[in-house]
Amino acid sequence: MTTPTESGPAPATALSPEPGNGGRLLAAGAASLAEHVARLGPVPYRGRPAQLVDELRAAGLTGRGGAGFPMWRKLAAALGPDAAGGPDAAGGQAWSGPASVVANAAESEPESAKDAWLLTRAPHLVLDGLALVAEAVSAADAYVYVKAGPAAEAVGRALAERRAARVDQRPAEVRLAPPGVFVAGEASAAAAVVDGGAAKPFPQFVPLAAQAPRGAGRQGRLRRSLVVCNAETLAHLALLARHGAAWFRERGTVDEPGTMLVTVGGAVVSPGLVEVPIGATLAEVVGRAGGAAERPGAIRVGGYGGSWLSADRTPDVPLSRAGLAAWDAAPGPGLVHVLPARACGLAETARLAGYLAAQSAGQCGPCRAGLPELAAAAGQLAGGGGLTGSWARQAAEVAELVDGRGACRHPDGAARLVRSALRVFAADLHAHAAGRCAGSGG
Ligand SMILES: Cc1cc2nc3c(=O)[nH]c(=O)nc-3n(C[C@H](O)[C@H](O)[C@H](O)COP(=O)(O)O)c2cc1C
Numbered sequence: 001m002t003t004p005t006e007s008g009p010a011p012a013t014a015l016s017p018e019p020g021n022g023g024r025l026l027a028a029g030a031a032s033l034a035e036h037v038a039r040l041g042p043v044p045y046r047g048r049p050a051q052l053v054d055e056l057r058a059a060g061l062t063g064r065g066g067a068g069f070p071m072w073r074k075l076a077a078a079l080g081p082d083a084a085g086g087p088d089a090a091g092g093q094a095w096s097g098p099a100s101v102v103a104n105a106a107e108s109e110p111e112s113a114k115d116a117w118l119l120t121r122a123p124h125l126v127l128d129g130l131a132l133v134a135e136a137v138s139a140a141d142a143y144v145y146v147k148a149g150p151a152a153e154a155v156g157r158a159l160a161e162r163r164a165a166r167v168d169q170r171p172a173e174v175r176l177a178p179p180g181v182f183v184a185g186e187a188s189a190a191a192a193v194v195d196g197g198a199a200k201p202f203p204q205f206v207p208l209a210a211q212a213p214r215g216a217g218r219q220g221r222l223r224r225s226l227v228v229c230n231a232e233t234l235a236h237l238a239l240l241a242r243h244g245a246a247w248f249r250e251r252g253t254v255d256e257p258g259t260m261l262v263t264v265g266g267a268v269v270s271p272g273l274v275e276v277p278i279g280a281t282l283a284e285v286v287g288r289a290g291g292a293a294e295r296p297g298a299i300r301v302g303g304y305g306g307s308w309l310s311a312d313r314t315p316d317v318p319l320s321r322a323g324l325a326a327w328d329a330a331p332g333p334g335l336v337h338v339l340p341a342r343a344c345g346l347a348e349t350a351r352l353a354g355y356l357a358a359q360s361a362g363q364c365g366p367c368r369a370g371l372p373e374l375a376a377a378a379g380q381l382a383g384g385g386g387l388t389g390s391w392a393r394q395a396a397e398v399a400e401l402v403d404g405r406g407a408c409r410h411p412d413g414a415a416r417l418v419r420s421a422l423r424v425f426a427a428d429l430h431a432h433a434a435g436r437c438a439g440s441g442g
């Protein structure tokens with residue numbers, strides 16, 4: 001059998017840092033505060049929350065941390081019923097008392113490189129966005145949640161510059177995310193760390209807005225209300241607050257405006273970070289990373305808990321939530337990974353499912369019992385050996401069982417990954433049952 005050849009470290013170089021190549025964030029980078037302000041000017045909107053909510057609503061900025069939740073709704077929820085949009089916008093809930101705001105740069109997806117890049121090369125963009133949200137909701141405090149390393153050091157330097165220049169009403173602080181913990185980036189885990197607890201999701205966390213993907217919430221065990229935003233979301237916010245909603249909508253689709261950072265990895269000529277308009281096709285995205293380095297068998301979008309798509313059937317599929325929905329897929333935090341045809345998709349799925357099972361916080365039934373079972377079934381499918389049909393049924397059943405039943409969305413990703421493998425590598429299941437493997441490209 002072919003052994004998996006895919007994994008490799010996350011790429012960290014930006015491939016398209018210049019403007020004109022779809023680049024907004026990648027082109028706006030300035031490490032020093034002086035250069036940042038010289039290029040972009042000061043932060044607008046200070047102390048005008050309703051205007052910021054209106055601008056965000058007009059721009060249609062959605063969260064770039066994975067769930068794609070509308071940013072204006074999150075802000076309106078944090079502001080309460082009197083904010084633009086009223087109580088309906090906030091899902092009918094609001095809290096009283098000052099909130100804390102968190103820039104989530106934990107980047108727990110092993111293949112992702114965008115948030116570390118932003119904090120290292122354009123930290124003031126993220127910090128401007130954080131300041132805008134913090135000041136809009138009159139936050140008691142603000143945090144950057146990031147793993148120890150160059151990105152944390154860069155943001156520490158940037159925060160010192162801002163403190164010296166008195167840029168922010170509430171200077172932010174760094175809180176460290178643990179390395180190598182997949183669920184540590186989940187919003188309630190980030191909230192827990194800021195609140196002085198352990199970096200794991202907590203089941204009692206209640207999202208504020210009715211459909212809020214754990215991006216804003218409050219709950220008993222926390223001592224404060226938290227607004228958690230992905231670092232890239234805040235960087236977009238900093239630009240659109242300066243340039244306006246119409247400018248923001250010049251790229252992307254009507255429903256999902258703007259650009260997104262995408263970490264492209266696997267069998268491509270130049271693995272790295274690109275910035276594309278939302279809705280760019282998968283072929284365009286892979287092309288921006290130099291194209292496939294060898295014949296591709298499948299493309300995984302959305303990260304470890306993402307979905308496999310067949311490489312030859314999907315080059316024209318848009319990288320957007322709407323474009324990928326029909327394929328039971330989503331862009332996630334902007335991840336595209338090309339699996340070469342010679343590599344075994346089932347073995348790769350087993351490896352990823354095993355990782356996701358081992359990375360659960362082990363607090364809820366679906367994670368404790370379901371994910372090991374799912375990983376075991378995926379392992380059996382990769383190994384082949386006669387009982388493939390019953391293992392495939394088992395995998396499909398467990399995926400169905402765990403999906404949507406955890407306190408956070410960690411199990412959903414594992415279920416989506418395995419379901420997509422059963423679809424895309426269906427022909428390989430038969431080959432494996434007969435003790436053969438021709439790789440993911442048939
Ligand atoms: C298992 C898991 C891991 C996550 N890891 C991250 C992460 O590392 N960084 C991040 O911004 N969001 C992560 N998220 C998404 C957050 O829960 C949350 O939706 C996001 O930070 C909200 O910001 P946004 O609305 O700006 O996207 C993760 C979600 C799950 C279920």
Ligand code: SF4
Nearest residue numbers: 361363364367406408
């Ligand atoms: S679903 Fe899994 S990762 Fe999420 S809170 Fe429950 S045990 Fe933790």
